[in-house]
Amino acid sequence: xxxxxxxxxxxxxxxxxxxxxxxxxxxxxxxxxxxxxxxxxxxxxxxxxxxxxxxxxxxxxxxxxxxxxxxxxxxxxxxxxxxxxxxxxxxxxxxxxxxxxxxxxxxxxxxxxxxxxxxxxxxxxxxxxxxxxxxxxxxxxxxxxxxxxxxxxxxxxxxxxxxxxxxxxxxxxxxxxxxxxxxxxxxxxxxxxxxxxxxxxxxxxxxxxxxxxxxxxxxxxxxxxxxxxxxxxxxxxxxxxxxxxxxxxxxxxxxxxxxxxxxxxxxxxxxxxxxxxxxxxxxxxxxxxxxxxxxxxxxxxxxxxxxxxxxxxxxxxxxxxxxxxxxxxxxxxxxxxxxxxxxxxxxxxxxxxxxxxxxxxxxxxxxxxxxxxxxxxxxxxxxxxxxxxxxxxxxxxxxxxxxxxxxxxxxxxx
Ligand SMILES: Cc1cc2nc3c(=O)[nH]c(=O)nc-3n(C[C@H](O)[C@H](O)[C@H](O)COP(=O)(O)OP(=O)(O)OC[C@H]3O[C@@H](n4cnc5c(N)ncnc54)[C@H](O)[C@@H]3O)c2cc1C
Numbered sequence: 001x002x003x004x005x006x007x008x009x010x011x012x013x014x015x016x017x018x019x020x021x022x023x024x025x026x027x028x029x030x031x032x033x034x035x036x037x038x039x040x041x042x043x044x045x046x047x048x049x050x051x052x053x054x055x056x057x058x059x060x061x062x063x064x065x066x067x068x069x070x071x072x073x074x075x076x077x078x079x080x081x082x083x084x085x086x087x088x089x090x091x092x093x094x095x096x097x098x099x100x101x102x103x104x105x106x107x108x109x110x111x112x113x114x115x116x117x118x119x120x121x122x123x124x125x126x127x128x129x130x131x132x133x134x135x136x137x138x139x140x141x142x143x144x145x146x147x148x149x150x151x152x153x154x155x156x157x158x159x160x161x162x163x164x165x166x167x168x169x170x171x172x173x174x175x176x177x178x179x180x181x182x183x184x185x186x187x188x189x190x191x192x193x194x195x196x197x198x199x200x201x202x203x204x205x206x207x208x209x210x211x212x213x214x215x216x217x218x219x220x221x222x223x224x225x226x227x228x229x230x231x232x233x234x235x236x237x238x239x240x241x242x243x244x245x246x247x248x249x250x251x252x253x254x255x256x257x258x259x260x261x262x263x264x265x266x267x268x269x270x271x272x273x274x275x276x277x278x279x280x281x282x283x284x285x286x287x288x289x290x291x292x293x294x295x296x297x298x299x300x301x302x303x304x305x306x307x308x309x310x311x312x313x314x315x316x317x318x319x320x321x322x323x324x325x326x327x328x329x330x331x332x333x334x335x336x337x338x339x340x341x342x343x344x345x346x347x348x349x350x351x352x353x354x355x356x357x358x359x360x361x362x363x364x365x366x367x368x369x370x371x372x373x374x375x376x377x378x379x380x381x382x383x384x385x386x387x388x389x390x391x392x393x394x395x396x397x398x399x400x401x402x403x404x405x406x407x408x409x410x411x412x413x414x
Pocket of ligand 1: 010011012013014015016035036037038044045046047048049081082083084109110111112113130131132157245248276277278279293294295296297299322323324325326
């Protein structure tokens, strides 16, 4: 289908690249421009804290598409260039080199960036952050040199970097204000399991404290904690969360609140402008509220959903959130979204590192996490998505197949 239309995507990462691919797959014959501030062609970030960081796989393994893909599909890849302004009335996007691109549809896939620690010594050499492949390369060089690292923050990035650094033989200390790692998402009970996984591997966990300052002569040599300790180190990795990159949208007058606000069709408040991926705070039909998630699977699926809607389809994005993490030999998948819950039900013994945890509200599962247990995600999705009433005892019993529970609706077999 030929077309004189131009669809522009800002952000050449997983969301943007999958959206561009979908525009072509669905037969859009007009011009597709994929603008990206980074110089590398679109790549996936999960390996950057795992096997790529440890030097076990090379660059070729992280790219979303082969090098020739973009030319073959007539996708204009404008790398190393940033979008600096949107004129929503004229449907124009301004780039940092002065070019102005007219668009019929625009997708904002600008992702998120690490929150910076604005404290004394924060600018010292050796205080590192991890978001891009360049960051991962810089961190890998440090891992190659060995020594000791202080990881600030015990969220997913901090936990995975700590694991990779330990696997490379470094001395690792994690500092975090919570009582356990991953506390915000997993809560105290399941977070404690992850604390034990790390301490068993020799990571020192300094929990319930913060960082007061980084000290050193030009480069960081020491971390001062808020409870008065001084920790010598060769470098520091800060992983204290990310902020959605929504400045471009906000300056253009597009509605923003914890990311770019979009409806279930991923449309922003400006006509013809869509947003997807880490930057999008999307109205989710299942939850009946806006949610913004920072997950690989969301980038993978929301980019294509936005592209389909840019082509005039009206498909609500209603997949349940899903993410995964690998630390040492402990792999997990988490399905759902839970800000609060009544209790956690465990299926299997966490000490064996093979179990499933369920976060419950009344008699419903709101989130489930399988750890070193595989092929249960569909059943967990079904339990959550169909709001199946479950009995804690049966849920906890590994002899009762999850599929069986997932097919029981309100006490009767569906
Ligand atoms: C180290 C690491 C490990 C991760 N591991 C996991 C994991 O195990 N499991 C999981 O589920 N998720 C994981 N994630 C999260 C996952 O990678 C993100 O959810 C995903 O990358 C989001 O994709 P995105 O395309 O929406 O945004 P991003 O990947 O942030 O990409 C946005 C892109 O837009 C570009 N950009 C921004 N502004 C502009 C502009 N004005 N002009 C041009 N370009 C611009 C940026 O340079 C960037 O390239 C991990 C993330 C990191 C950093």
